[in-house]
Amino acid sequence: MKPRWTGLLLLIAVIVVLALLPMLVNNFWLRIATGALMWAGLACSWNILGGYAGYINFGHSAFFGLGAYVTALLMGDKLAWPFFATLPAGIVVTALFAIIIGAPTLRLRGAYFAIATWAFAEVLIQFASVMDFTGGIGGIGLPPFLDERFFYFAMFGAAALTYLITWALFERSRFGLKVKALRDHEPAAEAMGINTSLVKLQTFVLSAVTASVFGAIFAYWVTFINPNSVFGGDITDQMVVMVLLGGLGSLWGPALGGVALFVVNRIIWMYWGDTAFYIAILGAAIVLVVLFLPNGIAGLFSRRGAKSGAVLDKAVGNLAGDGQGGPS
Amino acid sequence: MSAAEGKTAGAGDPILVVRELYRHFGGIKAVNGVSLDVGRREIAGLIGPNGSGKSTLFNLVSGTVMPDRGQIRFDGHEIGGRKAHAIARLGLARTFQIPAMFDNMSVTENLLVAAAEGHWRGARERAADTLALLKLEHVSDNRASDLSGGQQKLLEFGRVIMRQASLILLDEVTAGVHPNIRKIILEAIARLRERGITFLVIEHDMEMVRNVCDRIIVMDAGRVVANGSFNDIVRNSEVMQTYLGRPQ
Ligand SMILES: Nc1ncnc2c1ncn2[C@@H]1O[C@H](COP(=O)(O)OP(=O)(O)OP(=O)(O)O)[C@@H](O)[C@H]1O
Ligand SMILES: [Mg+2]
Numbered sequence: 001m002k003p004r005w006t007g008l009l010l011l012i013a014v015i016v017v018l019a020l021l022p023m024l025v026n027n028f029w030l031r032i033a034t035g036a037l038m039w040a041g042l043a044c045s046w047n048i049l050g051g052y053a054g055y056i057n058f059g060h061s062a063f064f065g066l067g068a069y070v071t072a073l074l075m076g077d078k079l080a081w082p083f084f085a086t087l088p089a090g091i092v093v094t095a096l097f098a099i100i101i102g103a104p105t106l107r108l109r110g111a112y113f114a115i116a117t118w119a120f121a122e123v124l125i126q127f128a129s130v131m132d133f134t135g136g137i138g139g140i141g142l143p144p145f146l147d148e149r150f151f152y153f154a155m156f157g158a159a160a161l162t163y164l165i166t167w168a169l170f171e172r173s174r175f176g177l178k179v180k181a182l183r184d185h186e187p188a189a190e191a192m193g194i195n196t197s198l199v200k201l202q203t204f205v206l207s208a209v210t211a212s213v214f215g216a217i218f219a220y221w222v223t224f225i226n227p228n229s230v231f232g233g234d235i236t237d238q239m240v241v242m243v244l245l246g247g248l249g250s251l252w253g254p255a256l257g258g259v260a261l262f263v264v265n266r267i268i269w270m271y272w273g274d275t276a277f278y279i280a281i282l283g284a285a286i287v288l289v290v291l292f293l294p295n296g297i298a299g300l301f302s303r304r305g306a307k308s309g310a311v312l313d314k315a316v317g318n319l320a321g322d323g324q325g326g327p328s
Numbered sequence: 329m330s331a332a333e334g335k336t337a338g339a340g341d342p343i344l345v346v347r348e349l350y351r352h353f354g355g356i357k358a359v360n361g362v363s364l365d366v367g368r369r370e371i372a373g374l375i376g377p378n379g380s381g382k383s384t385l386f387n388l389v390s391g392t393v394m395p396d397r398g399q400i401r402f403d404g405h406e407i408g409g410r411k412a413h414a415i416a417r418l419g420l421a422r423t424f425q426i427p428a429m430f431d432n433m434s435v436t437e438n439l440l441v442a443a444a445e446g447h448w449r450g451a452r453e454r455a456a457d458t459l460a461l462l463k464l465e466h467v468s469d470n471r472a473s474d475l476s477g478g479q480q481k482l483l484e485f486g487r488v489i490m491r492q493a494s495l496i497l498l499d500e501v502t503a504g505v506h507p508n509i510r511k512i513i514l515e516a517i518a519r520l521r522e523r524g525i526t527f528l529v530i531e532h533d534m535e536m537v538r539n540v541c542d543r544i545i546v547m548d549a550g551r552v553v554a555n556g557s558f559n560d561i562v563r564n565s566e567v568m569q570t571y572l573g574r575p576q
Contacts, residue, residue: 174440174444174448177433177437177440177441177444178441178444178445180430180432180433180437180441181430181433181441181444183432184429184430184431184432184433185428185429185430185431187392187412187424187428188424188428188429188430189430189441190391190392190411190412190413190416191390191392191412191413191416191421191422191424191428192413192416192441192442192444192445192487192491193413193416193417193444193445193446193491194413194441194444194445195411195413195445196413249432307432307471310431310432310473311432314431314432
């Protein structure tokens with residue numbers, strides 16, 4: 001059981017370094033680490049549904065943005081809620097929207113779901129852009145709180161919790177077995193007594209609410225949000241590329257992919273002061289990963305032969321409606 | 329097998345009753361007015377030429393495909409039109425004609441999935457027993473997609489065992505498998521029947537039908553055209569014409 005021990009030691013080392021980081025680096029680097037933790041968490045959040053259930057969500061930024069807007073609105077002058085009280089509110093609002101979007105569309109082929117989630121995020125951008133109470137296109141400010149350590153530990157805590165829940169639920173429980181089974185063959189999963197519609201919806205809600213928590217912390221951190229900064233399609237694009245780079249359906253892959261791409265993003269920003277170039281890199285990264293690293297970074301370390309390429313086959317097959325070969 | 333004995337009625341009370349069942353796909357009358365009974369603890373064989381509607385009948389009974397009309401009663405429950413998972417939870421299990429693997433999961437995990445809904449306690453031990461029964465221990469950690477076709481059939485059969493069902497539908501479970509694997513499956517069927525489990529099996533191999541089945545139901549063009557013992561069926565020249573007269 002050597003790989004187990006090395007894995008555990010590595011995990012402890014990472015946690016210790018992350019816990020001590022605020023004492024080791026200055027605020028500039030701490031901000032970068034805070035962002036890296038956020039993206040590692042968001043990639044995991046997207047992977048919960050995309051990697052474990054095989055349903056591709058092209059509008060995941062909707063839930064990030066919902067969390068951000070709920071916190072921003074509740075913390076505003078009129079209501080002035082404390083930050084931590086806004087988190088459960090954001091989770092409830094996000095879960096309700098996930099149920100409304102997911103219940104009808106998750107029953108259908110994956111393509112309907114992908115289009116519905118994408119459209120949902122677009123609708124929210126437009127809605128937040130025209131409404132007065134959201135501050136319209138100009139956005140909305142939050143009470144400034146300039147404690148970099150607070151936000152670092154908030155993102156660290158949220159990311160750690162997201163990975164812990166994902167591990168416990170998808171790698172260590174019956175629930176995970178059900179989710180992976182329906183990803184691989186939905187009619188067979190049903191024949192095993194699994195209520196696939198319900199299990200998919202539960203997975204989708206979990207994926208959505210984890211994204212909303214990062215949105216809430218992000219809004220408080222940056223103290224100002226607008227429709228594009230929290231609902232924008234580029235946020236979803238990044239999550240997708242991070243997961244594909246790291247390894248779809250693997251637990252740690254999304255963390256590696258998230259940190260790697262975010263660091264590239266910051267390097268580009270430092271040297272060119274503009275991240276438009278980064279979008280081009282994202283596109284190139286997708287092509288390179290699909291061609292040369294079909295199992296992602298996680299696949300390089302996987303003991304029993306990598307599988308995320310095969311998971312991608314399932315997800316794309318599900319998207320096209322032929323993922324499970326028909327019930328004959 | 330408490331599920332098999334859920335109702336006190338004896339052998340005269342069939343576990344599965346199908347009446348006037350219809351399912352068309354566009355112009356194709358896949359199942360076109362099927363009525364049949366399967367008695368408790370029997371092994372009923374379902375035969376018929378390609379495209380006669382056997383697998384569609386399985387899909388209808390198991391809830392994988394919704395019927396146009398007709399009645400299906402399983403173990404005292406009206407199940408026509410119910411969801412597949414609800415029917416499975418009543419104690420009906422099935423295999424698919426094309427092996428329906430959970431490709432990215434290990435062989436053991438494939439078995440555990442079958443216990444995830446309903447009877448999780450002791451699942452790991454039962455999975456180990458099932459692996460031993462089916463002689464799949466040496467591949468227990470392999471991904472299901474890496475198994476041979478015959479091993480996949482075995483694994484799917486193993487999942488059905490793990491369901492602890494009272495009625496098992498097998499769709500050509502021995503078709504195209506190595507004789508050794510066929511032997512393992514036949515032995516397992518014999519053991520399960522001793523435990524009181526009822527089988528309805530689609531089978532093309534007449535030798536297997538003769539050796540295993542108590543009774544044979546013949547379908548053609550979406551309808552049941554004959555029903556009786558192997559000898560009855562063989563003597564019925566019209567049926568032999570229907571079934572054996574056409575190339576497979
Ligand atoms: N989902 C479907 N959509 C359209 N047509 C279908 C569908 N399922 C079955 N059919 C058609 O219904 C008819 C009966 O098919 P079925 O698979 O039930 O036959 P079968 O008796 O199992 O044949 P085989 O011995 O080849 O397995 C065939 O003509 C088939 O093409
Ligand atoms: Mg068939």
